[in-house]
Amino acid sequence: MATDTPTIDDAGDSLPLPTTIASGAVAAAVLLPLVWLVRTALDVGLSEAIAISTRPSTVQVFVNSAALVVVVTVASVLIGVPLAYLTVRTDLPFRRGFTIAVSLPLVVPSYVGAFAFVSAFGPQGAFQRLLAPLGVERLPEIYGFPGAALVVTLYTYPYVFITTRAALKSLDTTLIDAARTLEHSRWEAFRRVTIPQIKPAVGAGALLVALYALSDFGTPAIMQFDAFTRVIYVEFTSFGRDVASLLSLQLVAVTLLILGLESHVRGNEPLYAGRQGGRTSGVVPLGRWKYVAVAACLAISGLALIVPVGILLTWLAQGGAEVGSALAFRPAYAVNSIGVSAGAALVATVAGLPVAYLAAKHRSRLTDAFERATYVGYAVPGVVLGLALVYLGTSYAQPIYQTVYLLIAAYVVRFLPQAVGSMRASFLRVNPALPEAARTLGRSSFGAFRAVTLPLIAPGLLGGAALVFLTTMKELPATLLLRPSGFKTLVTHIWTATASGYYGHAAVPALILVGVSALSMLVILSQEGYDVK
Amino acid sequence: MKDHRSSRRRILQIGGAAGLASIAGCNGLLGDSSGGSGGNGGGGGGENVVGQIGSGRSPFGERDISGGVSMTEMPDLSGELTLYSGRGEPLVGQLITFIEDLYPDLTIRPRYNSASELVNQIETEGDGSPADVFFSVNAGSLGALKDRGRTVELPTEVLDMVPDQFHDPDGMWIGTSGRARTIPYNTNELSDADVPDDIFAFPETEAFRDAIGCAPTYSSFQAFVTAMRALNGDAETRQWLNGMLDLGLQHSYADEFLVSQAVADGELRAGFANHYYIQRVLAGRPEAPIATAFTEGDAGAIFNVAGACVLDTAEDDTLASNFVRHLLSAEAQDYFARETFEYPLVPGVEPIGRLPTIDELNPPENLDLTQLSDLEGTVDLLRDVGML
Numbered sequence: 062m063a064t065d066t067p068t069i070d071d072a073g074d075s076l077p078l079p080t081t082i083a084s085g086a087v088a089a090a091v092l093l094p095l096v097w098l099v100r101t102a103l104d105v106g107l108s109e110a111i112a113i114s115t116r117p118s119t120v121q122v123f124v125n126s127a128a129l130v131v132v133v134t135v136a137s138v139l140i141g142v143p144l145a146y147l148t149v150r151t152d153l154p155f156r157r158g159f160t161i162a163v164s165l166p167l168v169v170p171s172y173v174g175a176f177a178f179v180s181a182f183g184p185q186g187a188f189q190r191l192l193a194p195l196g197v198e199r200l201p202e203i204y205g206f207p208g209a210a211l212v213v214t215l216y217t218y219p220y221v222f223i224t225t226r227a228a229l230k231s232l233d234t235t236l237i238d239a240a241r242t243l244e245h246s247r248w249e250a251f252r253r254v255t256i257p258q259i260k261p262a263v264g265a266g267a268l269l270v271a272l273y274a275l276s277d278f279g280t281p282a283i284m285q286f287d288a289f290t291r292v293i294y295v296e297f298t299s300f301g302r303d304v305a306s307l308l309s310l311q312l313v314a315v316t317l318l319i320l321g322l323e324s325h326v327r328g329n330e331p332l333y334a335g336r337q338g339g340r341t342s343g344v345v346p347l348g349r350w351k352y353v354a355v356a357a358c359l360a361i362s363g364l365a366l367i368v369p370v371g372i373l374l375t376w377l378a379q380g381g382a383e384v385g386s387a388l389a390f391r392p393a394y395a396v397n398s399i400g401v402s403a404g405a406a407l408v409a410t411v412a413g414l415p416v417a418y419l420a421a422k423h424r425s426r427l428t429d430a431f432e433r434a435t436y437v438g439y440a441v442p443g444v445v446l447g448l449a450l451v452y453l454g455t456s457y458a459q460p461i462y463q464t465v466y467l468l469i470a471a472y473v474v475r476f477l478p479q480a481v482g483s484m485r486a487s488f489l490r491v492n493p494a495l496p497e498a499a500r501t502l503g504r505s506s507f508g509a510f511r512a513v514t515l516p517l518i519a520p521g522l523l524g525g526a527a528l529v530f531l532t533t534m535k536e537l538p539a540t541l542l543l544r545p546s547g548f549k550t551l552v553t554h555i556w557t558a559t560a561s562g563y564y565g566h567a568a569v570p571a572l573i574l575v576g577v578s579a580l581s582m583l584v585i586l587s588q589e590g591y592d593v594k
Numbered sequence: 595m596k597d598h599r600s601s602r603r604r605i606l607q608i609g610g611a612a613g614l615a616s617i618a619g620c621n622g623l624l625g626d627s628s629g630g631s632g633g634n635g636g637g638g639g640g641e642n643v644v645g646q647i648g649s650g651r652s653p654f655g656e657r658d659i660s661g662g663v664s665m666t667e668m669p670d671l672s673g674e675l676t677l678y679s680g681r682g683e684p685l686v687g688q689l690i691t692f693i694e695d696l697y698p699d700l701t702i703r704p705r706y707n708s709a710s711e712l713v714n715q716i717e718t719e720g721d722g723s724p725a726d727v728f729f730s731v732n733a734g735s736l737g738a739l740k741d742r743g744r745t746v747e748l749p750t751e752v753l754d755m756v757p758d759q760f761h762d763p764d765g766m767w768i769g770t771s772g773r774a775r776t777i778p779y780n781t782n783e784l785s786d787a788d789v790p791d792d793i794f795a796f797p798e799t800e801a802f803r804d805a806i807g808c809a810p811t812y813s814s815f816q817a818f819v820t821a822m823r824a825l826n827g828d829a830e831t832r833q834w835l836n837g838m839l840d841l842g843l844q845h846s847y848a849d850e851f852l853v854s855q856a857v858a859d860g861e862l863r864a865g866f867a868n869h870y871y872i873q874r875v876l877a878g879r880p881e882a883p884i885a886t887a888f889t890e891g892d893a894g895a896i897f898n899v900a901g902a903c904v905l906d907t908a909e910d911d912t913l914a915s916n917f918v919r920h921l922l923s924a925e926a927q928d929y930f931a932r933e934t935f936e937y938p939l940v941p942g943v944e945p946i947g948r949l950p951t952i953d954e955l956n957p958p959e960n961l962d963l964t965q966l967s968d969l970e971g972t973v974d975l976l977r978d979v980g981m982l
Binding site for chain 1: 684711719720738813849
């Protein structure tokens, strides 16, 4: 995939050694769990392995998963990019509020979202009962492909939104002004200037969406859509660890295929303006379109947030058996959630920095491989990755097994590409002339990085950290396997309620999850002022 | 140590002294009196009487502890115990906390997750597993750990507390409470007589067309199919499954609580579910039009158990097996009946709600619970007919 010659400076032959070592170490660390996968998959006999891989149903679920990935990815780009543009470049009212609202679907655990959509829009769901007086007997089928695609899109488009937003924030609008003075229409200017600039970021977000759609467990199961992961799930619940691992390796293979494809199409030409960090002035006036834009933002965030919260509240209102202290909410759960999520965001950002830097600035076969390696953990279903770390933890890291340290390590392995993708896109837009100028003015290379590059990539850094933070807030399977005994977070609390059938009791922690995440987003967004002047 | 013991005895005996008949409705050790219906009822006075775990409330009326061996007569527990619980915290958390609070020198570190994931976890942890005791929702996952050589034999005194059919023949695990397979039906749509006594008559029952549901990924449903394979063979089971699919079996539900809710809502006329889900729906909605039917002597009427085993990685086998013993105490058995609506397995403790007693059930003969751990063949079959 990386046969083309490096495009920037004197890359390839002169990789900065410390950064390369750091980057290689990170890549090796996130690939470690594969060792367990391979080991366990080998327990399946060869003949059985071939039989499993070639049975007709396996082929069918592959096709199903592929269709889901394509539809969800395209839809997420079509939703995420316009929303990012609206909240960054236009005079949309309540921009900050909408930025938070349209990011928040990311914190809704997909199994909660899917479950709520089934309850709301199922053939005889809440919505149908609402419409019953009007003579509506049955709603169109939500189960199957349409439901799965809808729900996965609604809860993953924020990946595209957040990465694109970061790119738009650091976009030098003088380029657009230049295009406009050259008599380009606004659309032409967008197509010829903005799109090439944000393409790597959109690609990074779309890749996250695609791989998420591929590896999601919960939604296909609830939507009764026969995706690849449903097969893995069935094996797992019937103690077929080995077959589940084998199937997960196939998932990894598909992931590599997607990564290869993405390498071909993604924009690798670095794009930068002469004077970067210029201005983001020149807000685009929406005029009458303002109302349409507001309605679109409201509709999308409303659908994604109000449906699950509303359904949970209905369950809560219906009451049910009183269940005593086990489901009483404690503030410590929120503190735990925020603590481990912030830890994961921080570690992922630090670990991802050298990988993203090399992949953007010193492109070579090796640096590409390092970057692509970070995606592997992300594409493995959480429960499989969790078990791999259970194995590594008990075998080689007993002192930190079932402590928050290993838990945070698991989050980093799972979500590192979210940070790397976002940061890499930012690095690509940094004009190398700027840090070079700093070097000629006597800065060390690290000094130049700190004084010049870092402020320029800050939006990407924060965007990536925000992604890791929000997804860690809702991570369940690895949390259940690796948390210290008795350690509870918001999402384990939601799980405790739903797993025992007390759906109503999931409403309060779910609301708190969304509320706490919104507050955290507010903090992250307030840091954005730090980027470009 | 001795002081602790005697003071504990005294606390527990206050309950005895006040007369077991007076316990119902009073507050437990946890002191959570909210929702305790008629906390002072039964003539026990206002004092905090210990013995009944939890708030003493029950949607099906109050009752006494009767029969079984009290925790007071069991060996003391001390030390640290790591409990992997496949049973949910809302269901058993109070019981675990009660036992922990009873002994000042006992620390229990519970770890809650689904039973199948905990089996996977224990297997993956290997020799490095911190787990001492595994508390599970079904015999299948206990059998899976036994088959992998991860269990140690329980002492005879513990095994003898339940009838032989409720523990592993080799003594590797023991049932702590029971669950019957049942047919929940909507009383507005059907009557008890509409539900056949024979599971094999179901595919021909037109009243069920497009309106009977199940949860094929749920372990208890898989145990039911496994039982049918064991009793009637794979061919007949496949035929039955295909017949049900032709009848329009709705096989989309994620668990059997949802199946029971759907029956109560009228979305389904009938379903396949463990008995306590129906009781749980009724506990929340006493007027819900849902009732319980049973088949007789076939796979549809199997009686499975939730249970526990001591793991080979247990640091202190004695502590671990004595903890399991506490799950069979009169107090714990009473708790299972009242709080989780299950069947107590220790003779003399009765179930609760609108349920027949354990002796009135008609589970199939010639089937023991160890036969239910072969899930793989069942999963293959369910996948083959298109239900998974």
